[in-house]
Amino acid sequence: MKIQAVRGMQDLLPRQKEIYRYIEDVVRVVLESYGYTEIGVPVLESTQLFSRLVGEATDIVEKEMYTFEDRNGDSLTMRPEGTAGVVRMGQENGLLFNQIQRFWYAGPMFRHERPQKGRYRQFEQVGAECFGMAGPDIDAELLFMCQRIWETLGISDEIHLELNSMGTTESRAAYRSELVNYLEEHRDGLDKDSMRRLETNPLRILDSKVPKTQELLASAPTLTDFLDAESKMHFDQLRRLLDQNQLFYHINPSIVRGLDYYNKTVFEWVTDSLGAQGTVCGGGRYDGLVEQVGGKSMPGVGFAMGLDRLAMMLDDKFESTADADIYIASLGEPARAYALLLAEDIRGNLAHGKVVVHCAEGKLKSQMKKADASGANIALIIGEEEISKREVTVKDLQTGEQQSLNAEAVIDHLSKMLEE
RNA sequence: GUGGGCGUAGCUCAGCUGGUAGAGCUCUGGAUUGUGAUUCCAGCGGUCGUGGGUUCAAACCCCAUCGUCCACCCCA
Incomplete structure (x- = not known):
């Protein structure tokens, strides 16, 4: 019987590892040039942290977590994403109370999905998380920072920015019920997946790739129309900042993100050169999250980028260095x-x-x-x-x-x- | 979780209608007593993913299983 790597876990061969290290070096230099400080958070957290913060009904929590019992009976989970742990860490160590913080971190995340090109069960992410800043300027800063990383890596012309605003929890809830009403009326025009999501997560239907469903959605109410005044202003100001810096973006109302905690700004950096798994970086604002771990209400924004996918993009241009001089x-x-x-x-x-x-x-x-x-x-x-x-x-x-x-x-x- | 493609030497792959396995690269040795990147010659290397079935005979056909890739789903 031969023993082989666990499904979805990848070995990094010398050339690959070299590419990863190169990317990490570039990312580190850029992030630190913006004054972000590196932190480390555990790979294991209590299961509750994710089920509460990421959201019970999300795909991640419902079916993708590596969860097991510790020897003393506690339910532990290998982190499926980074933000929840960083928020917990900041709160637990008193780093967030009346503070402004800019953090970054790197490390593996784990999701039990079917492996595919650009999708592994253990994958490497670099994330940045900012706290205590409510305005759109910090949102813009994060996006400038990403852009600078793409430019330094030499892949900026293969990546573009998709941008949306999800509004506040309240305005989103109002939109959600309106959307459900509309879709209920046209129920028979929906595909099977969308029918299911009508119960579980209606906003996800916006993302559907089924043509008939998309036709239906064309005349459905849009999230943008339901944005509250404050979210609208935030979004407009962010767009202005991006315009002024000539950072191009595409407004994509169907970007909804799979985690419950987002509000206002959400974005994805996307490439066509990787096949179906084209999202190379994603993030957004999560103003209510700190409160959820028991802290004082505190705005937050952040992103996570996938090193594995970036490494694939660099693969054909990267030149390995010699093993010896x-x-x-x-x-x-x-x-x-x-x-x-x-x-x-x-x-x-x-x-x-x-x-x-x-x-x-x-x-x-x-x-x-x-x-x-x-x-x-x-x-x-x-x-x-x-x-x-x-x-x-x-x-x-x-x-x-x-x-x-x-x-x-x-x-x-x-x-x-x-x-x- | 669903669908499809593919598993033959360390790597990349060929193998026809079933007749018992081949190339290139790598590696080792030689042509060159102590000199690489070119050339030539030779050699090492395979339970044809695994288990079962059909057959006189299976890498090839059938079933199962595992792995892998791609897509759906979802996301990094």
Whole structure:
């Protein structure tokens, strides 16, 4: 019986992992340039946190959570999203009371869905969450920040912004009942999924891809018409800020988001280049959430971006770096031992550079092959001749030129070569 | 959870109407006693996803199962 990875869990091979790290580095630099501070929150939380904050009737809570009993009988859940945990953490540690905060975090999330391209059961997210700021300027800042990340990664022309406002809980409730009334009247025109959602989550019907349902929706009441005055103003101001900064967006009234806690601004950054799982980043405002974990009422906004999907977008353009700059080949036991010492010496004296020692049997020919495959530009060769003369042969693998230097001169020479 | 495609060497794949398995890449050795990225030669490497069935005979047909991919659903 062979043991293999659990379904939906992916291994990151060296090249992939390198892409992830590159993205993380870019994201970190950009987020910190906006003054966001990094935090860490647990992967495990009590199940209640998610069922209450994300919403009992959402798909996530209903059927996608990895939930199990701890040894003492507590129900625990591996986080399916980041916001709930950050809100809990902020409240529990007193970071939110009368405070303004800008946080970011990175790490794995877990959802038990059927795996697919761009969708795994463990997936990596980077999130940003802001607290204590009610105005649209912080919403705009988050979007500028995303845009800057896309630009730095070189994928901004493949991603566009879909924007909507969901209004306050009250205005949304008013719209919801109006929509249900309308759809009840045209019940026989609905598809099966939409019929079901009419009971569970009517706003989701707006998202339906069934053409007949979409026809029906064309003359249905729209959320925009039901926005309360304040939400409307917030949305208009946000749009103005985006316009002023020439950040282009597409108003999409059917963006509703699958979590209960959103209000006012909601958005998704979407790409066509990944197939069906095109959302690369999503987020919005959640002004009522802090109150729900027992805190003083406090506005919040945030987003989460999916590293796995971003990594897929970069895959064909990304160039891996070489495994080595200097590769040391040796022949015979004394040379082999000396190679290790020399490598230590080089690493201790060079400012940067990767030094790889051939630690295995092998003829010089095969060692040189390894040197070539490693991507190194320089090979050092140490054999019996070199040992007896206290020399090291330095070979430039691009030009093929080589020379023998005495051991003391090697490091100077190498640092010059690496600088070129 | 639903639907469809695909599982053959480490990787990418070929294998006709059922007749007992092949290529390229990688790796190892040689042509070149201690010199890579080109060339040539040779070698290593397979319970044909797994279990059952049909058949004289199954990688190939049938059933089941697992995995994977794509789509639906939903989202990162």
